[in-house]
Amino acid sequence: MYTTFKELHENAACTPSYRKLAKSLGGVRGYGRETPIPLSKILDICGIEDCFWVLRRLPLTDENKRDLRLLACDFAESTLSIFESEHPDDKRPRKAIRVSRQYAIGGATKCELAAAWDAARDAAWAAAGAAAWAAAWDAARDAETAKQCAATREVLTKWEQL
Numbered sequence: 656m657y658t659t660f661k662e663l664h665e666n667a668a669c670t671p672s673y674r675k676l677a678k679s680l681g682g683v684r685g686y687g688r689e690t691p692i693p694l695s696k697i698l699d700i701c702g703i704e705d706c707f708w709v710l711r712r713l714p715l716t717d718e719n720k721r722d723l724r725l726l727a728c729d730f731a732e733s734t735l736s737i738f739e740s741e742h743p744d745d746k747r748p749r750k751a752i753r754v755s756r757q758y759a760i761g762g763a764t765k766c767e768l769a770a771a772w773d774a775a776r777d778a779a780w781a782a783a784g785a786a787a788w789a790a791a792w793d794a795a796r797d798a799e800t801a802k803q804c805a806a807t808r809e810v811l812t813k814w815e816q817l
């Protein structure tokens with residue numbers, strides 16, 4: 656995925672980032688106002704926030720839609736190991752990513768995509784529910800421990816005053 660200095664200017668890119676990018680690439684004239692700038696360059700030079708800013712402003716051509724879907728799959732896949740370490744037998748998110756990739760390149764239907772993502776959403780809700788219960792249990796246990804520590808501190812304080 657690419658942008659240009661012209662597109663950045665037209666979309667009112669923030670001045671400090673625009674200047675930083677221009678300086679790093681040898682100036683707007685030196686690099687070229689309409690010469691494609693790879694998103695990876697923007698990431699390397701300006702950081703993740705500016706990279707996402709550019710992504711949100713890309714024109715939604717068919718090619719960009721495909722590339723954005725594939726990029727989203729890459730992001731999702733990069734975190735899949737976290738989910739699978741907690742839920743090793745639940746393959747719904749992995750299947751949703753696979754079907755999304757197929758859809759992006761024309762190898763799956765909207766119905767197949769919707770079904771895969773519904774299953775992945777259900778898996779995420781189940782995992783979030785389990786995590787919420789675990790967090791609530793930990794908080795309750797921590798609160799009980801805090802009460803016990805306070806009671807112990809009170810007894811020790813009285814003991815020390817004797």
